[in-house]
Amino acid sequence: MKTLIKNAVLLDMVGNAPNVRKTDLLIDENRISKIEENIEDEEAQIIDAKEYVVMPGLVNTHTHLAMSIFRGYKDDQKLMDWLENAIFPVEDKLRPDDIYWNSFLSCIELIKTGTTTFNDMYFRMDKTIEAVEESGLRGVIAWSITDTSIRDKIERTREYHKKYNNEDSKIKIYVSAHAPYSCNPDTIKLCVDLAKELNTGLHIHLSETLQEEKIIRERYNKTGTEYLNDLHAFDVPVVLAHGIYISDSDLEILKNIKGGISHNPISNCKLSSGICDVVKLRKNGINIGLGTDGIGSTTTLDMFEEMKTAAYLQKINTMEPTSINAYEILKMATIEGARVLGLDNDIGTIEVGKKADLIFINTDKTHLYPENDLCTNLVYSANGADVDTVMIDGKLIMRNRKLININEKQVKKNIAKVVKRLL
Ligand SMILES: [Zn+2]
Numbered sequence: 001m002k003t004l005i006k007n008a009v010l011l012d013m014v015g016n017a018p019n020v021r022k023t024d025l026l027i028d029e030n031r032i033s034k035i036e037e038n039i040e041d042e043e044a045q046i047i048d049a050k051e052y053v054v055m056p057g058l059v060n061t062h063t064h065l066a067m068s069i070f071r072g073y074k075d076d077q078k079l080m081d082w083l084e085n086a087i088f089p090v091e092d093k094l095r096p097d098d099i100y101w102n103s104f105l106s107c108i109e110l111i112k113t114g115t116t117t118f119n120d121m122y123f124r125m126d127k128t129i130e131a132v133e134e135s136g137l138r139g140v141i142a143w144s145i146t147d148t149s150i151r152d153k154i155e156r157t158r159e160y161h162k163k164y165n166n167e168d169s170k171i172k173i174y175v176s177a178h179a180p181y182s183c184n185p186d187t188i189k190l191c192v193d194l195a196k197e198l199n200t201g202l203h204i205h206l207s208e209t210l211q212e213e214k215i216i217r218e219r220y221n222k223t224g225t226e227y228l229n230d231l232h233a234f235d236v237p238v239v240l241a242h243g244i245y246i247s248d249s250d251l252e253i254l255k256n257i258k259g260g261i262s263h264n265p266i267s268n269c270k271l272s273s274g275i276c277d278v279v280k281l282r283k284n285g286i287n288i289g290l291g292t293d294g295i296g297s298t299t300t301l302d303m304f305e306e307m308k309t310a311a312y313l314q315k316i317n318t319m320e321p322t323s324i325n326a327y328e329i330l331k332m333a334t335i336e337g338a339r340v341l342g343l344d345n346d347i348g349t350i351e352v353g354k355k356a357d358l359i360f361i362n363t364d365k366t367h368l369y370p371e372n373d374l375c376t377n378l379v380y381s382a383n384g385a386d387v388d389t390v391m392i393d394g395k396l397i398m399r400n401r402k403l404i405n406i407n408e409k410q411v412k413k414n415i416a417k418v419v420k421r422l423l
Contacts, residue, residue: 002044003027003356003394008054009363010035011374012350013334018327018375025054027356030394035352047396051364052388053374055330056350057116057357058303059337061262062203062241062291064122065106065131066099069419070296079209079271079297087296090422091123098422099127101414106301107135108408112401113302113384116357116392119239119262119291119341121176121203123153125160129171135406136397138357140239140341142176142203147187154194161198170393172200172343174239179205180224181212188231201237201259201342204228207250208242209273225250234258237342241291243281244274251284260287260340263332265309266300267293275317278310278332279324289337290329302384307333311379326379360389 005025012019012035026034026041067087074086094102099122110118117138122128125143132139143160145153161173175198177183177191183204195202207213207224216224225246228234237259246254254261263276278288290306292298307329314324338348346355361378363369365386368377390398397404 004044008049052360060118061289064294065103067294068105103128104131114387142174195236206240207245262291267297289340326375
């Protein structure tokens with residue numbers, strides 16, 4: 001099937017400076033086959049994008065999709081208190097079907113706010129995968145491993161990897177060790193060995209709070225980064241969620257990693273975790289993607305909110321407004337995030353040969369007018385509700401803000417039942 005997008009204002013996210021131009025795009029099956037003016041193709045279905053900015057779908061590099069029911073639940077607490085007193089007791093009671101519906105709600109929110117690819121870790125990933133497949137999203141998914149029932153989770157990861165890691169699949173399976181403080185050295189080693197065996201990556205929380213760094217220091221007399229490095233975790237591609245407390249010697253280690261760090265600015269603010277020094281890390285050649293983290297620690301999955309907050313945090317952290325600009329923030333939310341997930345050959349920019357993961361933004365809004373600079377408007381003034389149309393892998397998933405083939409009402413109805421039973 002072919003789709004011809006006419007008259008788009010294209011922001012392709014290729015290169016180090018914005019390239020905005022009016023053009024047509026031809027999509028052949030799931031890939032972009034032509035980008036030029038005045039394309040004609042009689043077989044193609046035509047979408048007129050005259051009113052819209054077309055840019056790459058956003059990449060959310062750290063999520064826990066099944067946590068959607070925790071929106072606003074026992075908020076405003078310290079991370080460890082919140083996890084131990086509010087979240088873990090409810091998570092113990094989650095049924096497989098709950099994980100499915102909770103994940104589905106997050107999938108809908110991601111699509112409606114312009115995210116086309118995410119990177120998730122949680123338990124019962126089989127149920128998350130079901131929801132993701134039905135929603136049409138692209139995702140990297142991992143079964144979160146801690147020190148309990150390790151063998152079973154490793155077997156499940158192997159099984160799902162075999163099923164999904166192929167050329168055509170939009171789902172890619174990673175291995176996930178939850179965090180250095182929740183995984184002893186043997187668990188980390190097993191996870192790293194599994195990632196090596198499967199030739200895939202490792203998704204892990206790292207240095208989110210001072211408290212966890214203190215725990216690692218007391219247990220092993222190391223930083224979190226040193227702990228992982230000594231266990232050869234960086235032999236495989238990694239997604240390190242948070243990366244706030246990174247010393248200069250840690251930085252030397254992290255300079256050489258494949259993958260990168262997922263910066264989760266709103267979660268870090270809400271939980272008073274600290275500020276990730278994105279400017280310094282990027283200067284040292286480390287890929288930084290943006291992520292939301294799970295609902296509860298972040299409140300929404302809207303990556304536009306994350307972009308804005310990421311920019312503000314760096315400006316206040318460095319006390320220097322020129323430390324990062326809007327285009328660099330957009331890169332973190334697109335191509336740099338794709339690089340963190342090892343998907344940059346396929347997504348993250350709009351180029352001939354890449355997969356057609358596109359979002360159409362309606363800029364005919366009061367809060368986006370006038371448009372003196374498209375990139376600054378997108379980062380500082382836009383929000384997820386400005387996303388009008390979403391295409392993933394060449395298929396329309398949302399058109400004019402209407403979801404295609406997704407029954408949002410049914411999902412909400414089922415979420416209401418989960419909330420009533422558990423919260
Ligand atoms: Zn997290």
